[in-house]
Amino acid sequence: MAWSFSGDKAVYLQIAERITVSILSGKYLPSEQLPSVRQLALEAAVNPNTVQHAFCELENAGIIVSKGTQGRFVTEETQVIENCRKKLVKKLFNDFASKSKELSVTKEELLSILKEIEL
Amino acid sequence: MAWSFSGDKAVYLQIAERITVSILSGKYLPSEQLPSVRQLALEAAVNPNTVQHAFCELENAGIIVSKGTQGRFVTEETQVIENCRKKLVKKLFNDFASKSKELSVTKEELLSILKEIEL
Amino acid sequence: MAWSFSGDKAVYLQIAERITVSILSGKYLPSEQLPSVRQLALEAAVNPNTVQHAFCELENAGIIVSKGTQGRFVTEETQVIENCRKKLVKKLFNDFASKSKELSVTKEELLSILKEIEL
């Protein structure tokens, strides 16, 4: 997967979001070690400070923990991860619903997207 | 309608987006005059320059036009407006689809949102 | 001749320039009365204040004079008019020369314009 950033949002937030998704989707399992700051900075072609900043966000959210010099790990508490996922799904749905209404999306348009997703 | 801004994105972009939605949803009709810079700045409690910046974005996109000191107006070209809506709907759907997959949203979860929207 | 304005420059300056050219080119002769503010404002589709402002510039330059309620007239002093023309030609040439150099205009390009002008 390539790393591309949208310009609209701070890069560190986009990185944080992406790592979060990787955890929620099971790419990184509970208690698993995450790639190092340097590693990610290289992959994403950004300054290590930026990755650092992203990790900081995730630690505040509680879904990763830092074990000093050993590196960073996904939290062991699956409950935290599950809550996080629920929160994101809820936000995703709310945003989609409100924006759909704003744009007066029709039933026909809605059906088109459902087919694509239900694959 | 209250004006609240998410710290994630530049305020001027959020204002631009909001005005765009107002135009697409028909709150402002083609050729209709928009509120003045100062008016919006007051309402949104931001600096006039920030609103100016937002308007500039919309002019570049072509959905509003400035008529010198007479004020700003929604474009008369309904085609431009319609294209803009299509682009936004497409983006909304793409984003929703990709994020739904990332979060492994289930059919059950999907149905819940559909009910809410189809009201 | 239509009245169109360039946006880059203040409208009142463009009007002043245009009237000046009309005088230098002999469209208005020395001592001749000029159209009224209202008249010009109508023609140019601008606010009378703007024409007023333009006239003010020309009075300061000395090539028109105001005779109270009788209206405005081209100066009788042909020397003033001639000097004004010389100044403008000189400025035109200097500007053209310096910009030509900046853009590294070639002899070939120069010849093309000469033909057009010498008609």
Add this chain to the structure above:
Amino acid sequence: MAWSFSGDKAVYLQIAERITVSILSGKYLPSEQLPSVRQLALEAAVNPNTVQHAFCELENAGIIVSKGTQGRFVTEETQVIENCRKKLVKKLFNDFASKSKELSVTKEELLSILKEIEL
């Protein structure tokens, strides 16, 4: 080179024009980095925002590109630069021709400027 501005035109436009000329004349080569906003603001003795505004103009025109925090660069597409030059030369010539006619410039006067330019 001194930075002086004519009160006639917006300062940001004059800065944009000047940078354009520098690019067209080869002072800045394709892909070359431009001075920073702050640097130019200092040199020109204007507010950084004003330089920002000027750069924004040039980005819209496509002859410079912004690479985030790395700075701004002349476009690599030499075609864009060449087109820009052609457009400016054409405008220069058209303006010169029409103003020459307006001022009834004589052949003798024209010859004087040619000598100066053809050096």
Add this chain to the structure above:
DNA sequence: GTGGTCTAGACCACA
């Protein structure tokens, strides 16, 4: 250090 965003507020041209 570099670009980007934002505020608070002034001043001008134009209607």
Add this chain to the structure above:
DNA sequence: GTGGTCTAGACCACA
């Protein structure tokens, strides 16, 4: 009143 330009200066993200 309306848009446009500009200053002085702050604060953030990123390298």
